[in-house]
Amino acid sequence: MAKQLSQREMDYPDKLLEYLNGFRFSKVIFSACELGVFDLLLTSQEPLSAQQVAQELSASADGMERLMDTLVGLQILDVETTNATALYSNTDLASRYLAKGSPRSLWNMIIYFSQSLYPLWSGLGDTVRAGKNQNEKNFGIPTEDVFHAIFRTEEEMVKFLGLMDSTWAMDGLHIVRAFDLSCFQKVVDVGGCTGALAREVAKAYPSSSVTVFDLPQTVEMVQKHFARDDTVMFQPGDFFTDDIPPADLYILARIIHDWPEEKGLKLLKKIYDTCKTGGGVLLVEALLLENRRGPVLAQVFSLNMMIQTEGRERHPSDYIQMLNKVGFLNVQVSRTEKTYDAILALK
Ligand SMILES: C[S@@+](CC[C@H](N)C(=O)[O-])C[C@H]1O[C@@H](n2cnc3c(N)ncnc32)[C@H](O)[C@@H]1O
Missing domain, CATH: 1.10.10.10 (Winged helix-like DNA-binding domain superfamily/Winged helix DNA-binding domain)
Structure with a gap:
């Protein structure tokens, strides 16, 4: 009520x-x-x-x-x-x-919001009417070619990578503490972008090796604009078409929400097939409440997913169903009470 x-x-x-x-x-x-x-x-x-x-x-x-x-x-x-x-x-x-120089600065997030999202959000009504992103109309890029639109120029790409990067100095700690991940020796952050979350994982679990697997153009831009240290390794590749490196734990942070269900299932199945027995997958997403009453930030993000991608935010039950469908068991959900939550599932 x-x-x-x-x-x-x-x-x-x-x-x-x-x-x-x-x-x-x-x-x-x-x-x-x-x-x-x-x-x-x-x-x-x-x-x-x-x-x-x-x-x-x-x-x-x-x-x-x-x-x-x-x-x-x-x-x-x-x-x-x-x-x-x-x-x-x-x-x-x-x-x-x-302030831009502060280690916890949200400056990159603000620049992306102001220069990239603010203009896109002025077309929210058109997006809702059409039920899909307006990339064709706005940029002449096919609806399904999502990252071509987000990465449409080097400047846009660097701003987007900055946005992704700025989240984890704030939220990373809550994610790495959501579950005890110390039993996983080899971790691959699939679509791990600048490695900001991967670095938090490496810091919290120093005996684990952590690799970021991301598109070649993303790895190239990360190395050009965000190079930091060698606490995490980078391996270029496409998670839909290339082999995913073997690991005990796969992290998928803000990845499944970019895609419609069938593509999300395809990726999860591929990860299940590559994952060692006893290994797992950690999904990091903004989880909707089952009763549809919030959190309002996750609901806003779901609209944003329609504006920019082919995906959506989901309820825990949606993710549990997807994980079970491809074979993962023992699914545990951890609500952090911050922006992003975590779901751990085992093979
Ligand atoms: C929404 S961002 C999430 C980044 C990071 N996981 C985070 O939470 O900060 C999506 C990431 O997936 C990567 N990506 C998109 N399509 C991909 C593909 N086909 N293969 C590998 N990486 C891909 C992008 O380059 C980007 O780094």
């Missing part, structure tokens, strides 16, 4: 108004990131006036003052008024997550 509204909520729809203005709040944060506001306040060592920030960042003083005041309203910046001058500084949240 839906929650009954209180008289107060009936008289004034605060929550609804906040949702309706959500796109403006997002764009305020995106623009401040793109203009470099949080980086400047982080490095300045002292609070700055809107005029000083505007001058440093080649912006108008009036525009910058309104932008920074809105960020104060959003509790992302702090302000103190001294001798009639408003002086702004980062909150801890801004320094930790919004």
Whole structure:
């Protein structure tokens, strides 16, 4: 049953108004990131006036003052008024997550949201009407050629890889702790992208060897733009057409959700056939609630999957059914209460 509204909520729809203005709040944060506001306040060592920030960042003083005041309203910046001058500084949240150089920075995520997803989401109505991505109309790329559209230019590809990369500094720990994976010696992260999650696995289980298996063009771009250390190995290949390297544990993080059921089953069957007996597969996805009531972020992601891919977010029961269908047993679901959840299944 839906929650009954209180008289107060009936008289004034605060929550609804906040949702309706959500796109403006997002764009305020995106623009401040793109203009470099949080980086400047982080490095300045002292609070700055809107005029000083505007001058440093080649912006108008009036525009910058309104932008920074809105960020104060959003509790992302702090302000103190001294001798009639408003002086702004980062909150801890801004320094930790919004400044570009911070190890936990969401900067890459924000850039992808602002420059790639924001324009695509303006066509949500068309996508819902058609029931499929609009890649043909938008980019002249066939609906099913999903990664050709996402990787349509080197710039788009690097932004997407940055988005993928930025998740795991925040969520990786919750995933690697969801199950005890210490019995798996050889781990392959299928479609492991920049290796951000693979590195968290290698850190948590130092006696395991971890390999990222991803498309040759992805591995090439990762090595060109995201090269870091050699804690994980990279092996190029196509998981639909090439052999997948042997392993005890296969990680599939945000992979099955990219594809319609038949392609997801094809990939899971291939992994089942390659997997050693006693080995397993770890699915990492945003799980929908069985009763359809949330989590709202997973529901939004499912719309995003329709906008960008041929896939969808699924309920635990959908994944359990798919895993059982290809032969995996002992399926365990771990809800992390964060954005991404984990499902472990054994052969
Ligand atoms: C949505 S991203 C997920 C990346 C990573 N697992 C994560 O969660 O951060 C999908 C990944 O699958 C890779 N990919 C797509 N099609 C592939 C294929 N046919 N073979 C191998 N990798 C593929 C992409 O290059 C990309 O790195």
